[in-house]
Amino acid sequence: MILIRPVRGRLITGIACQALAALAGVVPFVAVAEVGRALLSGGPWWHHVMLGVAALPVRVVLLTAATTLTHLADNDLQLHLRRKLAAHLGRLPLGWFSARGSGAVKRAVHDDVAALHHLVAHSLLDLVTAVVVPVASMLYLLAIDPLMTVITLLPLGAGLLLHARAMRDVTARMAEYHQATQRLDNAVVEFVHGIAVVKAFGQTGKAHRRFRDAARSYGEFVTGWAEQVTPSLTRSQLAQAPLVSLLVVLTAGTALIGAGLLTPVDLIPFVVLGIGLSAPALAISYSVQDLRAGRAATGRIEDLLATPPLPEPAHAPEVPLGPARVELDSVRFRYDDDAEVLHGIDLVLEPGTVTALVGPSGSGKSTLAALVARFDDVTEGAVRINGVDIRDLPSAQLYRWIGFVLQDVRLLRTTVLDNIRLARPDADFDEVVRVARAARIHDRISELPDGYLTVLGDDVRLSGGEEQRVSIARALLADTPVLVLDEATAFADAESEAAIQEAISELADGRTVLVIAHRLSTVVDADQIVVLDGGVVMERGKHTELLAAGGRYAALWAVHA
Known part of the structure; x- marks a missing residue:
């Protein structure tokens, strides 16, 4: 080995x-x-x-x-x-x-x-x-x-022959065993992370089904294998x-x-x-x-x-931070050997503007936003910031340009201070407090047993809306010119939603923002609304223009607004 x-x-x-x-x-x-x-x-x-x-x-x-x-x-x-x-x-x-x-x-x-x-x-x-x-x-x-x-x-010889008979297909069985174990592990993790949201929306039985199916499949496999090999063993x-x-x-x-x-x-x-x-x-x-x-x-x-790592350029251009123009040029993308999910997307995000991606589930919104943040590389075409292909920027430099706030928040089991300072480990305490105030989370942090030194997960747990505001504080501290935002208020209560919206307004100010919109009412003031369907741009324009056009956006508005 x-x-x-x-x-x-x-x-x-x-x-x-x-x-x-x-x-x-x-x-x-x-x-x-x-x-x-x-x-x-x-x-x-x-x-x-x-x-x-x-x-x-x-x-x-x-x-x-x-x-x-x-x-x-x-x-x-x-x-x-x-x-x-x-x-x-x-x-x-x-x-x-x-x-x-x-x-x-x-x-x-x-x-x-x-x-x-x-x-x-x-x-x-x-x-x-x-x-x-x-x-x-x-x-x-x-x-x-x-x-x-x-x-x-x-x-001894008789025992070894009987044992060999019992173990004759063990290699294939072990592969099946590890697949069943991995399915069960994934189901458990998803179940635990999603239980609060599931219960809030009354979908407990439906959400539990995948976990129960994975556990039942695992149990049936282990029982069947044991029944097969036990007599010979x-x-x-x-x-x-x-x-x-x-x-x-x-x-x-x-x-x-x-x-x-x-x-x-x-x-x-x-x-x-x-x-x-x-x-x-x-x-x-x-x-x-x-x-x-x-x-x-x-x-x-x-x-x-x-697994191939993300390619890093040998020589990177020096691009001074400043207002950012993001350009998607004939972008196509497919996952591994799957069918193509984005088909020749052309899109420009002007400096200091907000662009909203809307469309039905599976239309390619999250995939497109992920390409801007270089979660994956485009299959064809290019994504550029101020004329520079993002593939020509090392990851450390790229993420000084692009920040993101995702719906699924991940906080580390460490202090609140270190969770916020993850964006800039060298930031001083006053800077952290400033962004926490801007993110509307400072008062809640001050109420914790040790304030900013409270260890999350051990000393206390935050609500989903509070975790989201910590992640926004982190993004504020990073202070990137480009922001990719997966609408953060989809599962928040009314009080948290108001605080998060205020924090997001603070975060988006002066930045080039790409937001994945799940609720159309939250993006009516966007500078540009892009309607995706089937991996293709169907419409683009402002809210009033798209409503007047009476196309896909107007139909979505009539259903979801």
Whole structure:
């Protein structure tokens, strides 16, 4: 696995220590068997005792070294991978996150990296022990009596065959399992984030359906898989049970002794070591499962790391901040291999004006606005600010030009001060207070237990409207010439809506604003209203002009205003 390359040296050393520890663990059992043979045959036995006793501390030292090395390797690997994933996610287009549930991102960054812990720190060592102990024991038993060794291995062979039958389609099943888990993760995240809005609009039953369907699908899959493999796995474990092995060894040994093919002295090693062959073999199956799970997790991490980042220009033009003219020139866009969703959009946003995007659901409003903020790159055409293609601007420079306030607010689990200062970490406290006042949220922050130093999510939770005003304060602090605004009052109560509208008016003043309008009444004063339908601009103009035209906008107004 390429991902474990940074810690491969320590892993190999740890595995070598574990292999030697496994051999040292077999020595006391061999010593017991040899002492028994020596006592029955009248030979010397003290040196066997001394060898068996000496092997014990050696085993302890080697085991300690092996587990220490692999745990240190695991710790460094998880830190390395999480840093690498965080850095890579920071370079991906923001549209990549919109197209995926947050459960998928959480699974890759947290769950899949955590899944490698058991593989790196435990499973590889367990697998080494599970292989070395039976092989060493078998080689010793072969030297005693080959025929009896073959008979002793029969329960183990039968158990492995039954286990292989149970696991014959495990790769495909594991893929289905991870898909079911991801669907459930996404449904849970969406359910939790949307529960307040859902309950407010009386759609609880409908909204719960996706979560219930995902949970039921997951439960049915796991139950079906368990019902399929449990009988074979049970028979496999019974065949390898120590009692079964002992019964086979004693029955076959007695028969061979009666036939003169084995001496009673030579039966002792098979009784001592033979019944222990199955236990490591059972551990092999669990270790193999961990290896499969680790390989699957590694594959998902590698797929994420292979996702192309947003291209960054090698040489960026220096564009001084100031009034911004935004131009969309023959813009076309498609998501991956899907059908085209925007078809040759031409649009100009003049400095200091407000342009509203309206249209039915699925018309392309959010997609078009996302292209202006470079959440994705256009498939054809260009988006320019003051004549400069936004693809020629590094992300850090671009987002000094373009800010956005989205309907779905995301605040960090940190202080209110740091949440607002996310836009400009070097901003002083007075600046933060100024923008908070402008966003109509200062008074609410002052009422919190520690004011601006209150930790959101731990000390207190804000309402949706309050969170929206914090995000507006953040955008005010960023002070970008261009603002992309997804109408922020769609789910607010009357009091919050009034405060948010005042904050938005403060935010939009003097900026070039592109607003996605869900309620037409909120954009009647826009300098330009653009009607989208099917990814095409159907109409554009002012409110009164479009009403007088009697076209798509007038029809939308009659229905929604």
